[in-house]
Amino acid sequence: VxxxxxxxxxxxxxxxxxxxxxxxxxxxxxxxxxxxxxxxxxxxxxxxxxxxxxxxxxxxxxxxxxxxxxxVEQEDTREKIDIVALNAEIEKIVAREQVLREEIDKIIAEIEVGK
Known part of the structure; x- marks a missing residue:
């Protein structure tokens, strides 16, 4: 009051x-x-x-x-994300994806030659 x-x-x-x-x-x-x-x-x-x-x-x-x-400020309970680390992880995944695509292309090329 x-x-x-x-x-x-x-x-x-x-x-x-x-x-x-x-x-x-x-x-x-x-x-x-x-x-x-x-x-x-x-x-x-x-x-x-x-x-x-x-x-x-x-x-x-x-x-x-x-x-x-x-x-009274509310507590921030949101998960904190390290953007730099996340971007580095995404970069690794994209690089690995490219390697896998190349390997798949080689396998398909070998299969097509063998026909």
Missing amino acids: LKKSKSENSTLFIDASKEFVKVTNNNKLTQENIETILNAFKERKDIEHFARLVPNSEIAEEDYILSVSTY
Whole structure:
């Protein structure tokens, strides 16, 4: 709650979207999930990809948008690919393909001569 009379002038955003276990069609909070969320609330400090204490002045700059995703960055879980290594592997495959094509052409030529 944004109050002018509040001594601390910041708001804690907690992204607890991954703090659950899936039970049938429902999500349930375990005791461990609840403790993780409560500890973040009590400590009121930044925890990467989970919680962020945002000064109310920053919230004002964001036109008072209170969406958690505006302030707590999601963890990037995408697979990191080494493009240089991938291109080197593709180059090897293409070279091997060429060698195989040449060998196939030789075999076909031998078969055609033998007819």
